[in-house]
Amino acid sequence: MIKKAIIAAMTFFWTLDGLLASTAEQCLEDFFINIDPVASIDNTKNLISYLQILFEKKAVDDAGLSRFVSNLENGAVINPISNQQADVNGEALIYRDGLAQLLNQGRFDQEEILTWAKIYLHKRGQAKFKRKDTQGQTKQTYIEMKFVAVPEGRFLFSESVRKLNKVIGRIIPILVETDITLTNPLEAMAAPVTQYQWTKVMEDNPSEDSKGEYSVVVDIAGKSMQMQPNNPVGNITWWSAVSFANRISKIYGFEPVYDLTDVIWEPGTSAASGTLVPKEGKIKINAPGGNYYKAKGYRLPTAAEAEYIRKNALTPDGVHYSELEPDEMIKYVSLKDYSSRQLYPVDALVPLEVNGRKFYDLVGGVWEWLWDLRHNYMEPLSDLNVDPIGRSLISRPFELPDSNRGLSGGGLYDPSNESFGVNHFGYTSASTQRNNYGLRLVRTIHPEERY
Numbered sequence: 001m002i003k004k005a006i007i008a009a010m011t012f013f014w015t016l017d018g019l020l021a022s023t024a025e026q027c028l029e030d031f032f033i034n035i036d037p038v039a040s041i042d043n044t045k046n047l048i049s050y051l052q053i054l055f056e057k058k059a060v061d062d063a064g065l066s067r068f069v070s071n072l073e074n075g076a077v078i079n080p081i082s083n084q085q086a087d088v089n090g091e092a093l094i095y096r097d098g099l100a101q102l103l104n105q106g107r108f109d110q111e112e113i114l115t116w117a118k119i120y121l122h123k124r125g126q127a128k129f130k131r132k133d134t135q136g137q138t139k140q141t142y143i144e145m146k147f148v149a150v151p152e153g154r155f156l157f158s159e160s161v162r163k164l165n166k167v168i169g170r171i172i173p174i175l176v177e178t179d180i181t182l183t184n185p186l187e188a189m190a191a192p193v194t195q196y197q198w199t200k201v202m203e204d205n206p207s208e209d210s211k212g213e214y215s216v217v218v219d220i221a222g223k224s225m226q227m228q229p230n231n232p233v234g235n236i237t238w239w240s241a242v243s244f245a246n247r248i249s250k251i252y253g254f255e256p257v258y259d260l261t262d263v264i265w266e267p268g269t270s271a272a273s274g275t276l277v278p279k280e281g282k283i284k285i286n287a288p289g290g291n292y293y294k295a296k297g298y299r300l301p302t303a304a305e306a307e308y309i310r311k312n313a314l315t316p317d318g319v320h321y322s323e324l325e326p327d328e329m330i331k332y333v334s335l336k337d338y339s340s341r342q343l344y345p346v347d348a349l350v351p352l353e354v355n356g357r358k359f360y361d362l363v364g365g366v367w368e369w370l371w372d373l374r375h376n377y378m379e380p381l382s383d384l385n386v387d388p389i390g391r392s393l394i395s396r397p398f399e400l401p402d403s404n405r406g407l408s409g410g411g412l413y414d415p416s417n418e419s420f421g422v423n424h425f426g427y428t429s430a431s432t433q434r435n436n437y438g439l440r441l442v443r444t445i446h447p448e449e450r451y
């Protein structure tokens with residue numbers, strides 16, 4: 001397979017020089033004129049050749065190439081030229097449309113394309129997709145962000161509600177289930193954001209546990225910073241989390257989801273240090289009609305999205321983790337050695353699988369910030385409970401400065417039976433910092449990106 005990919009990557013050099021010198025429009029026209037009619041039966045060679053042209057012409061940058069590989073690893077073929085890039089650059093639009101034509105034709109071998117792309121990625125010095133079996137070959141391996149596809153679907157949202165039991169005369173928790181439909185597929189981070197990932201983007205490490213068993217000193221942006229690079233980042237406010245999401249959107253060429261231009265910040269606070277707190281103002285959503293699910297960039301998940309992922313999280317044997325015995329469950333859940341209050345590298349335990357895709361630390365690591373204000377699906381967004389965002393966001397949208405925001409996952413410092421079962425939620429002030437408050441990003445996969 002590797003040999004085939006290398007040969008395919010070297011194919012069409014007789015037209016490559018001319019195509020690289022041409023305009024985008026000429027390039028597209030010449031390519032489809034000279035396309036190999038035999039190869040069109042198996043479109044793999046044509047697609048690889050066109051991708052190579054785009055990379056050489058720098059129509060696809062390193063971030064787009066890395067994202068393309070990450071999606072291929074998870075069985076998803078998503079155009080590496082984003083809508084945002086195409087909107088501001090006419091040539092990018094032409095290249096994107098040409099690539100869309102090839103992708104829409106199908107008839108290509110994803111595994112062969114992935115092998116070729118990894119070889120090409122390696123040649124560009126972007127060694128970003130190291131597997132565990134390569135960790136011993138290098139002095140230090142840092143886990144890079146990896147997004148995996150999650151399909152749309154319908155499920156029962158489970159919520160613990162406290163109600164008065166008139167028989168016994170006291171308030172008790174009861175489990176309520178609500179039928180929810182999510183209409184958009186996602187790409188979601190396979191693991192929580194790590195200290196290295198945060199520091200690489202924000203140039204500061206807010207985590208309290210920068211020292212420990214896995215501690216190293218890393219040079220980033222000319223500064224030497226101590227961290228446990230593959231441990232989840234923590235000690236960040238909700239506002240710091242959404243600021244980080246905006247940065248990631250920009251890096252990947254998407255419009256940032258959160259418009260924070262009208263927010264005035266408390267002096268002495270910053271997103272990089274995890275301390276960002278607003279004084280006044282309004283947060284807006286960059287999406288048609290302010291619809292959170294229609295935003296283009298990376299964002300915090302809604303409570304419904306987070307619960308949907310966990311409801312579908314299975315062991316490789318197809319068993320939901322909540323049904324496991326405790327001695328078996330701790331293989332997947334980060335609650336071992338609770339007394340030391342130590343977090344672990346995000347890939348230290350066995351991953352759970354959602355639709356065949358691997359997810360790490362879904363339960364018991366850090367609490368992960370959500371978009372929703374104090375969630376409650378007893379008053380749905382619509383009669384059909386489609387794409388809900390919680391009651392509080394309907395009645396008090398974008399409340400400032402100290403809104404109670406949702407958390408999911410069941411943090412390491414808060415062990416309870418609920419962390420293992422069907423209810424994994426809490427809420428607290430958006431300005432709260434705790435070392436077990438972290439984040440995991442998602443992004444809606446829009447119709448024009450699906451092939």
